Amino acid sequence: MIRRMGVLVLLCTMTGGLGIAQQGAPDSTRPSREQVLKLMSVMGVRQNVNATLKNMQDQVKVSARTTFQINHPEVDLTTLKKLDAVFDSVKLFGFDEIEDTLIPVYQKHLSSADVQAGIDFYSSAAGKRLMEKMPLVVRESNESGGKLVQEKLKAYNEELARKGKALEAELEKQKPPKAEKPKAEDNKSGNTDDKSK
Known part of the structure; x- marks a missing residue:
């Protein structure tokens, strides 16, 4: 404050x-x-x-x-x-x-x-008139300009989000495929010595 x-x-x-x-x-x-x-x-x-x-x-x-x-x-x-x-x-x-x-x-x-x-x-008369009208000009400019700025910022953020997602998708495609981990070989060999003992 x-x-x-x-x-x-x-x-x-x-x-x-x-x-x-x-x-x-x-x-x-x-x-x-x-x-x-x-x-x-x-x-x-x-x-x-x-x-x-x-x-x-x-x-x-x-x-x-x-x-x-x-x-x-x-x-x-x-x-x-x-x-x-x-x-x-x-x-x-x-x-x-x-x-x-x-x-x-x-x-x-x-x-x-x-x-x-x-x-x-x-x-001067012109200066006094300017000082008198300036608060109104500023207030109305802030109101109309503020709305426009909010709209522009919303569009800007949406465009950034869209392009950011597109870049992420592109980077994801460029990653090499993940190699699969080899599975444990002891079940493939049929070795059941531990079970029979």
Whole structure:
């Protein structure tokens, strides 16, 4: 769960910058902390990270509550409220606590001019519209793309299984026939000395 949270936080914070990111700007001025924070603000990074973290905390709470109810089927509403209060009393970190780790990444890969261009774009009507519509685009893309990916993976796995079986059959044909083991000779010779003695 922690690993998934880290991935989600990084995706939320970094993917927005990909639209303006370049390989780096070796000959350009490094953006200031204030510029990077302004870019993050107009891109909605702070809001997205905090919303993602809140959703994750809510999921952990629901999961823990469900597990608790399974392990303690006799639990009453008062106890569940106490459990909820425990989760509500422990706050997960927010964007403010990780921004100092993220800012240098933006400063490393973007010039001051890049960041200013991003600020200008995301502050414009087109940039705001893009930011408004992007969650819908991503969600619908994941839904339709996810179905297609599942279908493609199923076909891929079926094809691999078919070709794997064909290869096994081919290899089986190439094996030399098994030599039959010679049967015990003492019954063939008719030697019954042991029985007659």
